[in-house]
Amino acid sequence: MSIVSFAMALFAGVTSxxxxxxxxxxxxxxxxTVVAVLTSPRAFPKSVSDASARAASAVDGRPIVYWRPGCPFCIRLRASLGRDANRLHWVDIWADPxxxxxxxxxxxxxxxxxTVITASEAMVNPQPDRVRELARA
Incomplete structure (x- = not known):
């Protein structure tokens, strides 16, 4: 998705x-170009496997965020979290069955x-404010 967006940016720019x-x-x-950057998997913290995220979450208590590249709701969540995104475990569901x-x-x-999973609850497409609270806890 991000490569296609960047190719479109080049084409539209050169044509105009x-x-x-x-x-x-x-x-x-x-x-x-901004769309390409936002939809790029590189805009997200490094993804880990589900098993790694669950093991780490059991130790540090941080929530797990399941996402996929190009998802507008994932992009909204990631953008709203800012630096707090690094406090969560991220699992790319397209890379990890x-x-x-x-x-x-x-x-x-x-x-x-x-989808965000904590030790006590699972939330599908949660409000970014709620996830930010969890990340800071």
Whole structure:
């Protein structure tokens, strides 16, 4: 998704620039580049496996966030957490089938993300403020 967005940014920018629309070219390139960055898996903290996240969470008590690249709700959550995102364990369900199974177990068989699991509760697409509270606790 992010590579496609960046390719679109280049295409739109070059096309508008060739047509003599420098301002439009710049705006299109910048907007689409920001979309590419936000949808990139690199915008998220390093993902770990479901097993690693569960083991670490059992020791440090931090919540686990299950996510997938390109998910707008995951992007919203990640952006709202800011630096607090590093206090959570992140599992990419597209990279870890066991993580996807964990999400299906609490989301009525669906792979709805973001899903946040703590020692006492599971939340499907929780409010970012709630997750921020958990991260800071």
């Amino acid at each position: 620039l060739a047509a003599g629309n420098v301002g439009t070219a710049l705006v299109l390139f910048l907007v689409l 066991e993580g996807a199974a964990s999400v299906r177990a609490v989301a009525d068989g669906n792979e709805t993300v973001p």
